[in-house]
Amino acid sequence: MWFVRLLSSSIGKKLIMAATGLLLVLFLITHAAGNATIFMSSDVFQSYADELHSHPLIVLVFSFSLLLIFLCHIVAGLYLFFENRKVSHSRYEVTTRVVKNSFASETMPYTGLIVLLFLFVHIFGFTFSPKDVQISVTVKELLGNFFYALFYIFAFVALTIHLSHGFWSMLQTFGINHPRYNTLISRLTLGIPLFFLLIFGGVALYFMTGLGAHY
Amino acid sequence: MSSINLTLKIWRQQNSDALGRLETYTLDNVNTDMSFLEMLDVLNEKLTKESKDPVAFDHDCREGICGMCGAIVDGVAHGPEKEVTLCQLHMRHFKDGDSIVIEPFRSRAYPIKKDLLIDRSALDRIIQAGGYVSVNTGGTIDGNAIPISSQKAELAMDAAACIGCGACVASCPNGAAMLFTSAKISQLALLPQGQVERKQRALAMVEQMDKEGFGNCTNAKECEAVCPKGISIRNIARLNREYLLAALTEG
Ligand code: HEM
Ligand code: FES
Numbered sequence: 001m002w003f004v005r006l007l008s009s010s011i012g013k014k015l016i017m018a019a020t021g022l023l024l025v026l027f028l029i030t031h032a033a034g035n036a037t038i039f040m041s042s043d044v045f046q047s048y049a050d051e052l053h054s055h056p057l058i059v060l061v062f063s064f065s066l067l068l069i070f071l072c073h074i075v076a077g078l079y080l081f082f083e084n085r086k087v088s089h090s091r092y093e094v095t096t097r098v099v100k101n102s103f104a105s106e107t108m109p110y111t112g113l114i115v116l117l118f119l120f121v122h123i124f125g126f127t128f129s130p131k132d133v134q135i136s137v138t139v140k141e142l143l144g145n146f147f148y149a150l151f152y153i154f155a156f157v158a159l160t161i162h163l164s165h166g167f168w169s170m171l172q173t174f175g176i177n178h179p180r181y182n183t184l185i186s187r188l189t190l191g192i193p194l195f196f197l198l199i200f201g202g203v204a205l206y207f208m209t210g211l212g213a214h215y
Numbered sequence: 216m217s218s219i220n221l222t223l224k225i226w227r228q229q230n231s232d233a234l235g236r237l238e239t240y241t242l243d244n245v246n247t248d249m250s251f252l253e254m255l256d257v258l259n260e261k262l263t264k265e266s267k268d269p270v271a272f273d274h275d276c277r278e279g280i281c282g283m284c285g286a287i288v289d290g291v292a293h294g295p296e297k298e299v300t301l302c303q304l305h306m307r308h309f310k311d312g313d314s315i316v317i318e319p320f321r322s323r324a325y326p327i328k329k330d331l332l333i334d335r336s337a338l339d340r341i342i343q344a345g346g347y348v349s350v351n352t353g354g355t356i357d358g359n360a361i362p363i364s365s366q367k368a369e370l371a372m373d374a375a376a377c378i379g380c381g382a383c384v385a386s387c388p389n390g391a392a393m394l395f396t397s398a399k400i401s402q403l404a405l406l407p408q409g410q411v412e413r414k415q416r417a418l419a420m421v422e423q424m425d426k427e428g429f430g431n432c433t434n435a436k437e438c439e440a441v442c443p444k445g446i447s448i449r450n451i452a453r454l455n456r457e458y459l460l461a462a463l464t465e466g
Contacts, residue, residue, distance in 0.1 A: 002462050009421055010391070010431045011458045080431050087390035087430045091321045093224075093237055096290030098386070098440035105435045106388070169434040175456030177449045 013076050018173035020073035021166055025192070027066060032199040038206065042136040042215050049135045074116065081109040104165035111162040118155035140207055140215070149208035156201045163193035218244045219311040223258065225270055226318045231326045231334075237316070247307040251294060252277060252284060254306055272331040279303040279443065282378030285385070286331045287318040292382035292441040300380060300443040320385035323428040324392070335381045337427040338395060342379075344423035345416035346399040348408050367405050374401035376444040383438035383446075389430030394438035396424050397454035398446050404457055414461035421458050 006012035034052070037045045053059060104111070125148075129138045143149045168189040171177065176185070206212040220243045228235025242258050249257070252274050259269035275283040279300040286301055288294035294304045309315065319327050324337040363371075377398035384392045400417055403409030409416070432451065439448045 002465075005418070006459075006462045009458070009462075010425050010429075011421055011455055012462065014432060014455070015459060080433070084389040084430050084433065087323065087388070092287055092290060092318050093226075094287075094290035094316045094318070097437065098291060099436045102435060102437075105433060108433065165434070172434050172448070172452050173455055175452045175454075175459065177452035179449075 013080055014173045016072060016076045017080070018170040020069050020076070021170045023069045024073060025163070025167070025170075027069075028196055032196060035203055036199055038136075038139065038203050038212070038215065042140070045139075046134055046136040070119070074112070077109060077112055104161050105169070108162060108165060111158040114155055114158035115162060118152070118158075121151065139203075140212065143204055143207035144210075144213070146208060149204040152204040153201050153208075156197050156204070159200075160193040160197045163196070164189060167192055217247050219247060219306065219309060219313070221245055221254075221309065221312075222314040224314065224316045225330070227268075227270070227330055228319075228327055230329055235327070235330075237318075245306055247305070247309075249306045250277065250302055251288070251304040251306065252302045270331065271329040273333075274302060277302040280378060282380040285320055285380045285382055287316075287320060287385060289316050292320065292386040293380075293443050298443055298445045300378070303443075320381055322381075322384045322390045322392075323430075324390070325381065325384070333381075335379070337429070338379055338381055338384075338392065340427065341392065341396055341420050341423045342399060345412065345419035346403070348403060349412065350408075361407050363406060371402050371405040374398045374405070374446065374450050377402075377442075377446050378444060380443060382441050382443065384429060386437045386441045387430065387432075388435050388437060389433055391432040391438075392424050392427070392429040393432040393451045393454065394442065394446055394448065396420055397448075397450035400457055401450045401453050404453065413457070414465045417454070417457040417461040418465060421454075 006015065034048055035045075037048045125142050126135070126138060129135065143152065168185060171185055206215070221241070223240045223242055224237045225240065226235055227238045240258060240262075242254070242261070245254055245257065252272070255270060255272060262269045272286065273283045275281040277284070279302060282300075284301040285293055288301070288304075293299060293301045294308070296304050296308055317331065319325075319331045319333050320335075321327075321333075322337075325333040325335055327333050375398075377395060379395065381395065383394035384390055387393075400420055403416065404413055434448075434451075436448060439446065
């Protein structure tokens with residue numbers, strides 16, 4: 001009963017967005033940590049990937065949970081987007097936004113969709129890559145392509161923008177807003193997305209520029 | 216004292232069913248010491264003398280405490296000054312030759328009755344759903360019989376500063392009524408008197424808010440920026456907390 005009530009209310013749907021958003025951020029942290037091994041050497045990265053895939057059950061459970069989390073986030077996000085579209089953006093002859101820097105909050109569904117598009121490309125490229133080629137080789141081959149890497153960087157910029165509103169918004173939705181912590185929160189809201197951009201974008205840039213040619 | 220000449224573009228609409236449009240009026244020699252509403256009074260006098268229909272707008276106290284007045288002035292609720300109601304906005308903030316667009320507060324939940332006059336009873340119904348404390352009346356109790364920390368009292372007072380003008384809804388890109396509802400829930404949730412009905416209140420008021428057709432908050436912060444009473448979105452965070460807790464334990 002409480003679950004139905006939560007799902008059908010406006011705040012409940014926001015809580016779904018926030019909870020799934022948090023889980024996605026946590027996933028990204030582990031993913032970034034794993035990918036950072038690329039900077040050490042192809043052997044370290046390959047052994048990390050092999051170790052991970054030597055536990056097929058864990059990989060399977062995590063993959064499906066992740067799929068579910070993404071689906072919830074996307075379905076709830078699109079639902080809210082279309083609900084809010086009923087409030088016409090042209091309801092006034094003149095509209096002046098008082099809040100500065102509202103770009104990220106206004107473009108959440110669009111930056112989200114760019115990330116989704118990226119996910120398709122990413123999963124197609126890496127998860128369903130030929131099994132007989134080592135993943136460390138696939139990474140180098142795909143990201144060595146200038147435009148492939150450029151698309152990756154573009155998507156990571158979109159993710160950074162998404163989180164530059166999303167991270168703060170998530171905490172606000174959870175009810176975390178206190179003058180004592182708000183400075184810390186705004187620093188994290190800038191720092192965490194930039195951290196992702198640095199690691200993920202860095203990997204793409206590493207191969208794009210040829211720096212990683214002999215990694 | 217100085218005076219300015221203005222071009223006013225005002226939303227005129229005969230009734231809720233009629234189609235409305237912006238009409239242009241010129242108003243000369245507007246005393247800059249006048250408030251925005253006094254400027255509209257002068258316009259209405261002029262219109263009346265010309266046997267035209269005066270512009271309908273809401274107002275009452277004209278000192279920024281009742282919450283009756285309000286319009287969108289050049290795209291901003293209550294006009295360009297921070298933390299003032301329309302009645303407390305003065306014409307000295309405008310320049311000679313300015314063209315000012317005046318539109319009613321809009322929301323799916325606010326039917327326009329006439330011109331700038333809107334029906335905000337949706338907000339009243341949110342209050343009726345639970346924005347009160349039930350007491351068994353008896354003798355008046357002693358003022359300090361219930362101890363309240365000054366910090367709690369201040370926060371409750373800040374939330375209680377909401378005059379219910381509805382500017383938050385009108386300027387929210389999603390037409391959400393979260394700032395209003397959160398202020399009304401916070402002012403009671405923070406005080407001991409509000410504890411008994413605390414969870415029921417959060418559930419009932421949010422349910423009513425959703426029923427009235429207000430939008431979903433996306434934390435755009437526009438409400439806080441235009442609120443004439445400077446109500447903080449920290450109240451919205453509190454509302455989210457109150458609601459989650461109530462839904463998990465009462466629902
Ligand atoms: C790894 C990928 C992603 C991460 C880490 C992420 C994270 C977040 C976070 C933390 C929020 C804030 C939640 C809140 O406001 O309470 C959010 C909001 C949102 N996300 Fe994502 N997201 C991701 C992918 C996506 C995708 C693929 C979409 C597809 C449409 C999407 C659409 C949205 C929308 C529309 C919102 C705004 C909801 C609102 O403000 O009401 N996101 N996201
Ligand atoms: S008329 Fe009372 S607040 Fe403006």
